[in-house]
Amino acid sequence: MSHNKSLEDRRSELWAYIALLVLAFIWGLHGVVGKSLEARMNPLSLTVWRYTFTTICYSLIWAGSIRRIFSYDWRTLVQLALAGVLIVVIYPLFFYQSLPFLTPIESLVIMNTSPLLAALMAFGFLRERINAWGWAGIAVSFGGIALLIRGESSFQGTLYGFALCAVGALAFAGYVVLTRRLMQTVALKEMLTGTTVIGTICLWLLAAVQGELQGVWVPIFNLNGSGWFELLFVVLFVSVLGYALNAYGAKRLPGGIAAAVSLYPQPAFAALFQWVWFGLVPTVWSVASALLVFGGVALSKYQGQAKAPKPKPVVTK
Numbered sequence: 519m520s521h522n523k524s525l526e527d528r529r530s531e532l533w534a535y536i537a538l539l540v541l542a543f544i545w546g547l548h549g550v551v552g553k554s555l556e557a558r559m560n561p562l563s564l565t566v567w568r569y570t571f572t573t574i575c576y577s578l579i580w581a582g583s584i585r586r587i588f589s590y591d592w593r594t595l596v597q598l599a600l601a602g603v604l605i606v607v608i609y610p611l612f613f614y615q616s617l618p619f620l621t622p623i624e625s626l627v628i629m630n631t632s633p634l635l636a637a638l639m640a641f642g643f644l645r646e647r648i649n650a651w652g653w654a655g656i657a658v659s660f661g662g663i664a665l666l667i668r669g670e671s672s673f674q675g676t677l678y679g680f681a682l683c684a685v686g687a688l689a690f691a692g693y694v695v696l697t698r699r700l701m702q703t704v705a706l707k708e709m710l711t712g713t714t715v716i717g718t719i720c721l722w723l724l725a726a727v728q729g730e731l732q733g734v735w736v737p738i739f740n741l742n743g744s745g746w747f748e749l750l751f752v753v754l755f756v757s758v759l760g761y762a763l764n765a766y767g768a769k770r771l772p773g774g775i776a777a778a779v780s781l782y783p784q785p786a787f788a789a790l791f792q793w794v795w796f797g798l799v800p801t802v803w804s805v806a807s808a809l810l811v812f813g814g815v816a817l818s819k820y821q822g823q824a825k826a827p828k829p830k831p832v833v834t835k
Contacts, residue, residue, distance in 0.1 A: 546787025606717020619679025662810025
């Protein structure tokens with residue numbers, strides 16, 4: 519019986535690894551597809567339609583979850599709303615606005631500092647402890663960011679792109695910290711649907727307040743076949759499937775391992791696809807920076823060698 523259980527656990531872990539590797543492939547491609555889409559749609563229109571269609575998908579899959587989110591107390595709803603604004607409004611708007619100024623691999627390097635930014639936020643707001651390895655990893659990773667900015671910011675626009683992408687990374691990190699607490703009281707399906715629905719409503723309100731409703735609608739009517747293919751990829755794979763794969767893997771593997779499997783392969787996929795799609799060969803600066811950033815994340819997850827427990831003193835009478 520124990521043998522069967524062990525075999526089942528190993529099989530579950532294997533599928534978790536596969537899910538996170540597929541996720542790394544999808545999210546590594548996101549910067550490339552997003553850069554292509556950004557040339558067809560403005561960032562607000564792209565973000566509005568990405569999450570409007572994602573909300574429709576969630577409504578078809580988890581209709582009951584959308585109804586149940588309104589049964590939570592007002593504090594939980596406020597937290598869901600804040601998480602929705604961070605992940606659906608601030609993160610994608612700033613990320614997509616940065617893409618005209620950055621290559622996909624550069625934007626990916628900046629965005630994937632979010633686990634370390636989340637650790638710093640948790641340290642500052644939740645008083646979660648960071649060990650010496652964590653601080654060392656943070657220093658190495660942000661050294662990689664400094665190297666990237668120093669090497670690639672040959673014109674002012676690139677520096678502006680780094681700043682925009684950094685705001686997106688901060689928003690994503692804030693979402694990670696906030697949802698860590700939300701998942702203690704809110705079911706995963708309801709958290710995903712709640713943040714997406716509330717965030718999408720905020721996007722439409724933002725477009726209305728800015729007088730950009732026409733600017734949101736016009737690009738969607740002008741999309742050609744390849745444009746629709748790219749948009750549906752972002753909706754179905756990056757959002758709907760991507761979030762599900764992330765949750766599936768993170769639930770079955772330790773946090774450090776799950777982060778490593780989903781993060782580390784992304785630069786390789788991004789480098790390959792930006793070369794195939796746009797003919798952009800990664801520079802020495804971007805490759806060196808990616809190695810430092812992801813090496814720092816790996817270092818921050820290292821806990822050091824486990825100490826053997828001290829033998830209990832033998833009491834003699």
